[in-house]
Amino acid sequence: MRKTPIAEWLLAHVAGRDRSAAIMGDLEELAASRSRLWFWIEYLRTLISLGWRTGGSAFILAFVCVRFMYGTVIQWLMNHRAPTLMQAGLFGVYNLHVRIITWNISMVMAQVLCFATPFVVIRFGLRNRLTQLACALFVIGIPFYTLRPWVMDLSGLLSVLIIAAVLVATPWRKPLAILAGTCLSAIAVKVIYLFLLPSVFHHRHIPWMPSSWVDATSFAFAAIVCVYLHHWLLQRPVASDRTIA
C-alpha cells in the first residue's frame, strides 16, 4: 500500500472528503489484485467523471461555448441578415409595440442562454427539467440573430408562448424561476457596470474592463445564482433525513 495524499486531496475537491477517502480505499483494494498502472488509470477516469460536472468546470466550458457562439455562430447569422428590419414580418409594419416586446424578450433570452444552456447541460445533465427548458428556449431564441423580420417575429412569439405555457404547467414553474433568476442576475451585473456605475460615479474614473471580463463576471455571478437556486428549489432534502427501507 502506498500513500497518495495529493491524489486524494484533488479528488476531495470534486467529490468531498468522505467520498474521496472511500473511493481511494476502494481503488486501493481493487488494485491489490491488479497493477499500479490500473490504479492510476481508474483514478484519472474517476476524477474526470466526477469532476467535469462541478460548477467550476461547467463554468469554464460554458464560457468557452459563449465565446464560440459570439465569435462565430451569431457573427455568421448576423452577416446573413435581411437588408432591412422594416419588412412586414408576422405582425405587419404597424404593430411595432408587439414587435418590440417579443423581439426584446427573444434577444435578451437568446443572449444569456448562450451561456446558461451549456452551463446547465454540463452541470445538471440532459435529464434535468431545467436543462430541457433552457435547451428549448435556446433553440427557439437563437434564430432571432438572423435579423430577418419573419424569423424574429416567429422566434419572439414562440418564446412568449412557451413562457406562458410553462407558467401554467406546475412542474415547469420552478425550472423557469431558476432560469429567470440566472438570466436576470447576468443582466443585472452588466447593467450595473455599463450603465449604473458610470451614471452614479460620473465625476470619477471607473476602471475600464474588456467586454470579455464583463461577460465573465456577469456569467460567473449567474452561474452561482443558478446553482444556488437549483439547490434551493429543485433538489430534495439530504439523504440522511430520509427513511431507510
Place this chain on the structure above:
Amino acid sequence: MNPERTLGEFEQIVLLAVLRLGDEAYGVTILDEIAAKTGRNPAPGALYTTLHRMEDKGLVTFRDGSPTPERGGRAKRFVIVTREGRNALASAQAAYQSLLQGLDLLDAKLFGGAYA
C-alpha cells in the same frame, strides 16, 4: 410514474446489486456483484458517479465502516437503499414487467431457437 424519479438502466443494476448484497454493499463488492451477475465490468468512476447522483436524489444513503489496512487505513462506505430508492426501483421494474407481459422471450420459435 413521476418522471423525476425514473431510473436509468445502470441505476437499476446498481440498486439491485446493493439490495442483493445487503449490509456488505460498498464500491468493491458492488462492482464484483455486477460483474458476476451481468457479465459487465463497469468502471469504478461510472459506479461512483451513479451512486453520488442517486445520493443527491435521495435514493441511497451511506454509512461508514471501520478503516482497514488493505484500504490504506481508509473506511469502507456502505451503501443503503432508502425507501424512495426501493419505490423508484419497484416502479421501474413494474414498467418492465408490464411490457414483458404476453411475450415469451425464451420462446424457441420467436428467436429461431437461439435461446432455446
